[in-house]
Amino acid sequence: MGQFKPLTSLRFFLALWVLCLHWFHVYPDGRYFDIGITSTFFDHGYLGVDGFFILSGFILAYNYDPAPGERLDWKKFIIARIARIYPAYVASLLVFSAAVIGRDLILHSAMVGSTNYTLPDFLLGLSLLSAWRYAGPTGWNDVGWSVSAEWFAYVWFPLFLLAAPRLGKIRIALMAILALAVVGVVEATSPTHLSMSGGVARLIPEFMLGVLLCRLREAMPSYQGFIWGSLLSLLVCAIGVKVGIDTVFVAGAAGLVFSLSYGIDALTGVLSSPSLVFLGEISYCLYIVQRIPQYLFSFARSQRPELAALPATVQALLLLALTIGAAVLLHFGIERPMRSWINRRFGASRRSPKSIAGATNNERDHRGWYIQRKR
Template identity: 30%
Template sequence: MTPVATPPDLRALTTLRFLAAAWVVLYTAWAYLDVGSVPVAVTKGYLGVEVFFVLSGFILSHVYLERAGAGGFSYGGFLWARIARVYPLHLVTLFAMVGLGIAATLAGVLVDASLTDWRALPAHLTMTHAWGLAPLAAFNHPSWSISAEWFAYLSFPAFAFVAWRLRDRPWLAVGLTALGALGVYAAFERLAGFPLTEATFRWGALRIVPCFALGCALYLVYRKAPLRRAALVALASAAGLLASASLALWDPVTVLFAGGLILGLGSLANERAGPLASAAGVYLGEISYSIYMVCAPVLLVMTNLAARALGADEKRFHVFVWLGILAAIPVAAMATYHLVERPARKALRGFAARKRPGQAGAPATADSPERVLQPSKTIV
């Protein structure tokens, strides 16, 4: 059997992970800023999660599709690699929020009751809390998207099966997937009464499906031949994404522009990617999963500390105080990345390699924010 080629280094997509995480953080943290208005693009920051979802489909296909189609794909090893990537930090942030809730309760401080709602704990522990199995949005709320990712990981062979059979007709795959996605978005909103792009704990597992499928289809275009005018496509897509978010167009329009941006940046050679391929950009992309996961607990702690220190009745702060609170998020993320995320991933992957030599799965780079690198350099 012909060896599967090593996936190339896609540095710009790693940096894009940070930009998507920063969009979500800005959306989450803006409520604590004492200003009279909110830019429309900020109110659409929840769509940063859609960027992650499309990226997941693209990069999982980038790393695993060839193996899944040509042979040599280990489903068990693949799932273990995904668990090693997302589960340790999920557990740490989950129990951090539990601890904060218990401490606040013992101290007599009024906090959101969901922090100590134990009914949701089993679903969080099994990463099924975005499958409609949790009674409410509890603990570390952003982790619903990790549950949705877990659903996509479990379903990856089905996505790969379809994608592999359309590998010689990539634009047909993109067209069919885009039309299907638009149909899902329209039908869901009509039936549920709210957009699928705003679903979390109840329908998060469904929310990832159209995005993940779009990412898989877009990868087929890249696989056949990276775009020749990649920079132009990336620039036009970025402009379209910003315009659609700023004008509050139908959310799926922004999702499609995000797909174009990912295809453009994925097709862009590293030497032409400028700051997006810089060491600083790639590092921020590497820690962006931590940024995303620590955002809620850091904001909970820092806003309460700031309100107490300033004697404020409301947790809305002057811009300089707010920026100081915001700066604590990447600092905490660097700590969790180097102390939890990276060493735990290495340990779990090493454990699998010792138990099943050669079966631990291909080095993976595609779930929540992480570096999109050649397997020899990957940090998963």
């Protein structure tokens, strides 16, 4: 089966939302830069990470959840996930670290952002273990904390599958409500709603919610989708942002992922355009590399007053072009070739086309959930 093109495109918009938070939010201590663009919508850009967690749970369950009677090959799964996230993650971490050292030792100017620039924190980041806690400081290349949290979900992925009921729409829906309630508890006990970072507090219930959405879709084989599902879900997301209740946004994001997984949705055609799908495919690189062009742009503004004097919109477009360029370079120069090499050298062979073609119609209908392309 083909990829969910609308969901691939959605990844780009979630990443862009996070970028807008980091670019346009006015921090009290004057960190980063202020180019005169502010919005409550941008201030809630941290919720893009929550959308990523839900989407990740859904897609991984769709791709790797074994059929009844089969077992997940955890080793092959882990190798595939390492190939997917680690090369670009390490490349960005090393370049960021070089920038920190360069500014501290050569320019004698501290890098803005996180202050946890110590060797132990670097090693934690390198090992993808920095976010294996409830919440906390983000460390080197601070946006990488969410990748560490995702790694937690990958390692314990079999437990997520075990905890998610496979049969019974009501049971699955009730557990999804429970996962959403846990998100609500996390938000209620945090002074910053869901903008807390550096840990798995948000990851666990939201990734589980994504897995449950996949199971719900599997348990509803006759349901073909609702054409206005994505628009109604976006309305719920907007209400959550407007009233400042992040859990409402998470509920809307879950509905958005579920709706866009069906081909009849009103936004399917728009989000299936090749350009948006491509941007979705590079969205991981866009997210993980974002701090480097941001800091370069900030440094350039400090050295060239004429750059800082440009209209805010022009500066934003220049920064976006710089960031997309860096993401494309990382995607084609590191992510794709290294992913292919790791999968060839250590990974699993995919299920052969012959074995798929030889399945009965009923088997194909059921196993279609388990043989979509590996990410």
